[in-house]
Amino acid sequence: MVVNTAFEHDVYLFHQGNLRYSYQLLGAHAVTQNGVEGIRFAVWAPNAVQVSVVGIFNNWDGREHQMVKLNDNGIWYTFIPGLEKGTIYKYEILTAHGHLSLKADPYAFSSELRPNTASVVYPLESYDWGDGEWMKHRQETNLYESPMSIYELHLGSWKYIEEEVFYTYREYADMVIPYVKELGYTHIELLPLTEHPFDRSWGYQATGYFAVTSRYGTPDDFRYFVDQCHQNGIGVILDWVPGHFCKDQHGLRRFDGEPLYEYSNPSKAEKTQWGTLTFDFGRNEVQSFLISNAIYWLKEYHLDGLRVDAVASMLYLDFGKEEGEWELNEYGGRENIEAVAFIKKMNEAIFEELPNVLMMAEESTSWPLVSAPTYIGGLGFNYKWNMGWMNDMLKYIEMDPIHRKYHHNLITFSLFYAFSENFVLPISHDEVVHGKKSLLNKMPGDYWQKFANLRAFLAFMYAHPGKKLLFMGSEFGQFDEWKDMEDLDWELLDYDSHASTLEFMKQIHKLYKDMPALWELDHEQEGFEWIDPHNYEQSVISFVRNSRSSNDQLVVVCNFTPQVHHDYKVGVPKVGSYKEVFTSDATHFGGSGQTNGRLLETIPEPWQGQNQHVSMTIPPLAVSFLKRTSTPKEENA
Structure with missing residues (x-):
């Protein structure tokens, strides 16, 4: 391999903990060397005595395609001509203790379907995305006020x-x-x-931290899933688990014969509750x-x-x-x-x-x-x-x-x-x-x-x-x-x-x-104010949700008992007519239908810290949403 300046710089960043695209340096990649197409393999195994790439293509014989250790940086490399997408492989690692082990590639983009455990060569350059509009919109969206x-x-x-x-x-x-x-x-x-x-x-x-599970298909199949979600206006979040990894022999545990990805100190390495290992x-x-x-x-x-799992762990x-x-x-x-x-x-x-x-x-x-x-x-x-x-x-x-x-x-x-x-x-x-x-x-x-x-x-x-x-x-x-x-x-x-x-x-x-x-002021105190949090005797609470526009204000009334309350007084922040815009007790939801079908006019008597109130029916085991629809001036116009 010709080690150029860019490669050396990436290796330097990798060992500094600052290489943000290490999956482009390590793993299996389709490349052309000296006019010959094939797969470049690179793996970090600093404690190994020898590393080989093995697979069906060489009858799983570690003598055939031995890798070369590049200087003292712990990275092993080889180029195998003629291999292509879909090639099944593992790394055969000779440890300092004289043991041979077969390991899946930590940076593999695809894996065999369980119960098989080998890695699969799968370049990621080919997918034609159709979610440009979504990605542009995402970049311009305020996540917190959406x-x-x-x-x-x-x-x-x-x-x-x-x-x-x-x-x-x-x-x-x-x-x-x-x-x-x-x-x-x-x-x-x-x-x-x-x-x-x-x-x-x-x-x-x-x-396989870089391999989307083969249970449901290929990396491109999953890209299609995400692409179609975006084209239909749906975002996609993945549950991600950096807190620990399992101990299966083909995985990261003692990858090169010594603790490498996990702590060497067992008290820090062991996740005893789950029987897994903690990353170092x-x-x-x-x-x-x-x-x-x-x-x-x-x-x-x-x-x-x-969504990052088990951060407390x-x-x-x-x-x-x-x-x-x-x-x-x-x-x-x-x-x-x-x-x-x-x-x-x-x-x-x-x-x-x-x-x-x-x-x-x-x-x-x-x-x-x-x-x-x-x-x-x-x-x-x-x-x-x-x-x-x-x-x-x-x-x-x-x-x-x-x-x-x-x-x-x-x-x-x-x-x-x-x-x-x-x-x-x-x-x-x-x-x-x-x-x-x-x-x-x-x-x-x-x-x-x-x-x-x-x-x-x-x-x-x-x-x-x-x-x-x-x-x-x-x-x-x-x-x-x-x-x-x-x-x-x-x-x-x-x-x-x-x-x-x-x-x-x-x-x-x-x-x-x-x-x-x-949702607009979800993370601001101004987005919420209590009307009445104290009615524990009847398990009824009421509050206001605010937006940046006073016209979008909502009054929410919650009843957590099966008791219906008629002519129940609820303080409201502004004078006018209030409409029940939603109730969980509607009959078409399976509710009892104890709704407020007419407009609720404010009564100019202070109540629950507000200067006026409405009198309404509180349905059983239900939540009602009220919105002011008009002011007195609008009603008299």
């Missing part, structure tokens, strides 16, 4: 052909996109699609690997964002560990200082390369400034999952309504911190699996009350500050919890209650997107 409602999706259990036999990314595009578009979601969030050996890990224990966040080459990986998914697949040395299984950091604390520095560096790099993408942290503790810029001490994400809201609301809504008044703080406490971060309100797969019951089945009461509670919960979620995320199946009220080896219970849509719930979701999304007050 509606965002995310449909969390596990492809293999959304719909399948038969057990462990799935549709392709292209076939899923043709089925999923029209459904999500009709429902009105703005984004799809996919559970991890990095290659993983075990279906039931759902992608959270990966072996302090190692420069691992930083280049992970930062490049994030940029790779965003750049090469046009993804609109990454990266931040804390004692996460999921018992006493004696972990060690204090150099300052006597439990924070993983290297991981904190890496996260900040990663987010800085991503936003320099791709300024208008989403970086969402699933961070389950009270770590401060998760979604704040690094220059003010933040971690540098632009969104954080609001796990506190999720836990409080699920605890509250699962109670029998008769007990809710004793736990009223669970529905009001989130507003004390709602603007401390840029929040997403998540009802994710983790809340509807492993015996936790489906969202509908968490609800107390009889058959009707379960659906009413569900609608009230979801309507309150869409009224509360923060972007929204809902796991698949919840949109039509699946009774069973998520069955990860079966598809959704689509047959339920033949029943009125479930079909009505799906219609409710369509209409709540239409309201949500049509009303800037529900």
